[in-house]
Amino acid sequence: xxxxxxxxxxxxxxxxxxxxxxxxxxxxxxxxxxxxxxxxxxxxxxxxxxxxxxxxxxxxxxxxxxxxxxxxxxxxxxxxxxxxxxxxxxxxxxxxxxxxxxxxxxxxxxxxxxxxxxxxxxxxxxxxxxxxxxxxxxxxxxxxxxxxxxxxxxxxxxxxxxxxxxxxxxxxxxxxxxxxxxxxxxxxxxxxxxxxxxxxxxxxxxxxxxxxxxxxxxxxxxxxxxxxxxxxxxxxxxxxxxxxxxxxxxxxxxxxxxxxxxxxxxxxxxxxxxxxxxxxxxxxxxxxxxxxxxxxxxxxxxxxxxxxxxxxxxxxxxxxxxxxxxxxxxxxxxxxxxxxxxxxxxxxxxxxxxxxxxxxxxxxxxxxxxxxxxxxxxxxxxxxxxxxxxxxxxxxxxxxxxxxxxxxxxxxxxxxxxxxxxxxxxxxxxxxxxxxxxxxxxxxxxxxxxxxxxxxxxxxxxxxxxxxxxxxxxxxxxxxxxxxxxxxxxxxxxxxxxxxxxxxxxxxx
Amino acid sequence: xxxxxxxxxxxxxxxxxxxxxxxxxxxxxxxxxxxxxxxxxxxxxxxxxxxxxxxxxxxxxxxxxxxxxxxxxxxxxxxxxxxxxxxxxxxxxxxxxxxxxxxxxxxxxx
Numbered sequence: 001x002x003x004x005x006x007x008x009x010x011x012x013x014x015x016x017x018x019x020x021x022x023x024x025x026x027x028x029x030x031x032x033x034x035x036x037x038x039x040x041x042x043x044x045x046x047x048x049x050x051x052x053x054x055x056x057x058x059x060x061x062x063x064x065x066x067x068x069x070x071x072x073x074x075x076x077x078x079x080x081x082x083x084x085x086x087x088x089x090x091x092x093x094x095x096x097x098x099x100x101x102x103x104x105x106x107x108x109x110x111x112x113x114x115x116x117x118x119x120x121x122x123x124x125x126x127x128x129x130x131x132x133x134x135x136x137x138x139x140x141x142x143x144x145x146x147x148x149x150x151x152x153x154x155x156x157x158x159x160x161x162x163x164x165x166x167x168x169x170x171x172x173x174x175x176x177x178x179x180x181x182x183x184x185x186x187x188x189x190x191x192x193x194x195x196x197x198x199x200x201x202x203x204x205x206x207x208x209x210x211x212x213x214x215x216x217x218x219x220x221x222x223x224x225x226x227x228x229x230x231x232x233x234x235x236x237x238x239x240x241x242x243x244x245x246x247x248x249x250x251x252x253x254x255x256x257x258x259x260x261x262x263x264x265x266x267x268x269x270x271x272x273x274x275x276x277x278x279x280x281x282x283x284x285x286x287x288x289x290x291x292x293x294x295x296x297x298x299x300x301x302x303x304x305x306x307x308x309x310x311x312x313x314x315x316x317x318x319x320x321x322x323x324x325x326x327x328x329x330x331x332x333x334x335x336x337x338x339x340x341x342x343x344x345x346x347x348x349x350x351x352x353x354x355x356x357x358x359x360x361x362x363x364x365x366x367x368x369x370x371x372x373x374x375x376x377x378x379x380x381x382x383x384x385x386x387x388x389x390x391x392x393x394x395x396x397x398x399x400x401x402x403x404x405x406x407x408x409x410x411x412x413x414x415x416x417x418x419x420x421x422x423x424x425x426x427x428x429x430x431x432x433x434x435x436x437x438x439x440x441x442x443x444x445x446x447x448x449x450x451x452x453x454x455x456x457x458x459x460x461x462x463x464x465x466x467x468x469x470x471x472x473x474x475x476x477x478x479x480x481x482x483x484x485x486x487x488x489x490x491x492x493x494x495x496x497x498x499x500x501x502x503x504x505x506x507x508x509x
Numbered sequence: 510x511x512x513x514x515x516x517x518x519x520x521x522x523x524x525x526x527x528x529x530x531x532x533x534x535x536x537x538x539x540x541x542x543x544x545x546x547x548x549x550x551x552x553x554x555x556x557x558x559x560x561x562x563x564x565x566x567x568x569x570x571x572x573x574x575x576x577x578x579x580x581x582x583x584x585x586x587x588x589x590x591x592x593x594x595x596x597x598x599x600x601x602x603x604x605x606x607x608x609x610x611x612x613x614x615x616x617x618x619x
């Protein structure tokens with residue numbers, strides 16, 4: 001682990017609400033995107049000279065397009081319910097990381113130029129002129145929001161800070177003041193097909209290696225197909241699943257489940273990314289272009305179903321927006337959800353008795369589960385309310401003997417962000433990531449101390465990368481973070497696996 | 510930003526990655542590692558050379574698992590682990606070793 005050039009917070013038994021300290025994170029600002037990153041997305045290469053006019057023009061355009069945006073800017077009554085709900089405020093003590101204050105950065109300019117009172121009596125209504133300082137403050141603090149929407153759960157008006165933060169980033173992008181991390185990635189998706197910029201031959205080489213490993217480990221020839229025409233299922237997963245750890249261990253698990261269920265499936269080079277950073281920057285057009293790759297791949301390959309791998313915001317885009325962005329999906333089999341989450345797929349297969357497990361394969365672990373923000377607060381799984389909480393837990397419990405939940409106030413719809421979501425998973429924001437993880441770390445530490453939890457599972461590529469990178473700052477080991485389908489992979493007994501020894505316990509439930 | 514190797518100037522981006530991979534020479538890795546207070550051993554060079562070969566063929570850094578497997582095959586199974594790679598490159602094999610090798614930074618949810 002790299003050494004920190006800032007103070008790493010101490011863990012607490014319960015996350016205490018800190019007294020605010022002005023400006024502790026005013027210096028935090030990610031690298032600005034360059035022309036190479038901006039122009040492929042349809043944005044100006046760099047900050048335009050007439051940014052003042054263009055900023056207000058963009059704000060006016062968004063106010064006209066999104067009714068919700070104006071309602072959120074108008075309806076806040078400063079009740080304060082959100083002030084202690086943001087992990088970045090709890091971790092940094094910077095009052096501008098209170099959701100209401102973050103919204104006010106945009107709201108004060110909205111009032112000044114778009115409301116009667118603000119135009120004529122600005123001081124009375126907290127309206128302020130748009131200046132370069134204001135613009136830079138937007139850039140800093142709207143890149144200190146992971147768009148996790150925890151604050152909106154507690155807002156009596158349902159104001160969604162994520163949407164305000166997306167709008168702010170969209171405005172900044174339209175004047176050529178975008179963030180390098182997000183825009184470089186989106187440009188790679190447009191060009192190569194995934195966030196990593198991983199070309200098809202590299203994906204195939206990686207998958208060949210996995211086939212070899214699984215064969216060696218189990219004696220069963222599990223295939224990881226790519227670009228196979230006529231397959232029934234198109235499997236769309238974050239490209240981190242081909243690349244990072246523990247993501248790839250989850251991907252091995254997807255393949256084993258699909259193999260054991262006997263379905264025909266394929267990955268696609270064109271749709272080799274489930275993630276959609278277009279959402280993080282609030283750009284409908286980029287979100288649509290990224291989504292269209294999935295549609296094109298589905299048509300080219302002639303598939304009947306689409307299944308998504310473990311990716312938090314991808315599931316939000318898939319579950320909530322895919323039909324609008326890239327539908328209609330009338331060419332797919334209507335007997336299955338469009339799209340389906342791999343956890344739904346696996347849980348269905350478990351209930352139908354299609355999968356056999358040796359749960360003792362995970363007996364070296366005591367598990368807990370981190371609900372990823374976008375899955376928890378923006379989607380569902382299965383056909384019952386709360387399925388997005390129950391189904392991943394059901395899958396874990398079907399393959400592990402030891403499972404403990406973290407404290408109720410830190411899971412399910414009240415889950416805390418990993419600290420790296422929403423386009424902030426970049427090294428230039430490491431201080432923010434290390435501080436923003438604090439509420440989650442406190443909750444994890446409690447179940448580690450009290451219940452002997454050894455591992456935390458997640459179903460989001462960003463969560464997994466953020467945790468493996470940042471928990472070592474708090475004395476944990478990076479391999480204490482696991483993919484849900486990594487646990488499935490450990491325990492699954494494939495037909496024909498280890499045929500010579502039949503000593504495995506038949507203890508699946 | 511830029512670094513200087515034997516009087517020759519190499520442009521880098523704000524995160525210290527070489528702007529032009531084709532310019533790379535071994536001295537680049539030496540200078541970069543010195544700035545991190547790291548002394549490159551033969552074991553480091555095994556990794557750096559593998560990264561460069563892989564990149565040449567596939568235009569991307571290898572997945573961590575591909576790298577650990579290759580290291581395990583070449584240097585013994587006990588060394589084919591992420592832990593071994595992190596011991597060599599504390600900032601991470603992907604990010605630190607790639608930088609020394611002149612490769613672009615892996616982007617995305619990694």
